């Protein structure tokens with residue numbers, strides 16, 4: 001078993017995600033969380049500009065156990081997924097969770113901090129998505145990844161990201177409003193916040209470490225060359241945004 005992360009580390013991300021215990025917990029909770037995210041994962045899939053009979057290949061960055069990939073593969077029966085992931089523990093859990101799609105997906109070892117894009121393959125990607133992974137990157141990597149994804153896409157290809165955000169620094173009080181409203185939807189949340197296990201606390205600290213407001217991320221997409229950049233969905237601190245590479 002991997003060591004439990006020490007929350008006082010400067011960056012606990014790798015220790016957390018490369019822990020068998022965290023991967024197992026994440027996988028055990030994935031069905032419930034996928035149900036809670038169903039509408040959003042379906043929207044990520046439907047934003048991709050394909051018909052039900054189109055064959056295409058997409059990359060899922062920071063794929064984890066494959067929630068976004070499963071939503072897209074279910075929506076498009078002829079699509080194939082490349083799941084980019086750097087944690088062997090998450091990859092092992094995901095390979096099991098993806099078994100209904102055997103033959104239509106492959107995991108590649110991709111560290112978003114220093115990706116070897118040659119592992120993704122020589123062909124330009126038709127689309128790329130990410131869910132709950134970009135917010136784990138320091139800002140310089142968030143920005144760079146958008147440019148790197150752009151370079152991997154074929155002209156006309158889309159990139160869609162589903163992620164949590166922070167309120168803008170200028171909007172004092174907004175995060176408290178988001179929390180109050182979120183708590184109305186999840187009445188257990190206030191108790192859960194004040195009764196975290198050590199693992200939950202470490203994961204929470206890791207979850208928020210590099211989380212930032214929305215606007216710079218949209219600007220970085222545009223700076224990378226993406227057009228049709230939009231926030232396609234937003235609910236409090238959760239967003240789906242993306243754009244396309246011009247033809």
Ligand SMILES: C[S@@+](CC[C@H](N)C(=O)[O-])C[C@H]1O[C@@H](n2cnc3c(N)ncnc32)[C@H](O)[C@@H]1O
Pocket residue numbers: 013017018061062063064065066067068084085086087090110111112113130131132133136
């Ligand atoms: C919150 S999980 C989300 C997983 C999945 N995308 C989902 O929506 O269920 C974050 C994932 O990002 C992965 N991740 C974090 N840092 C990474 C990095 N530097 N390179 C590749 N994957 C990374 C983790 O291993 C983990 O699987």
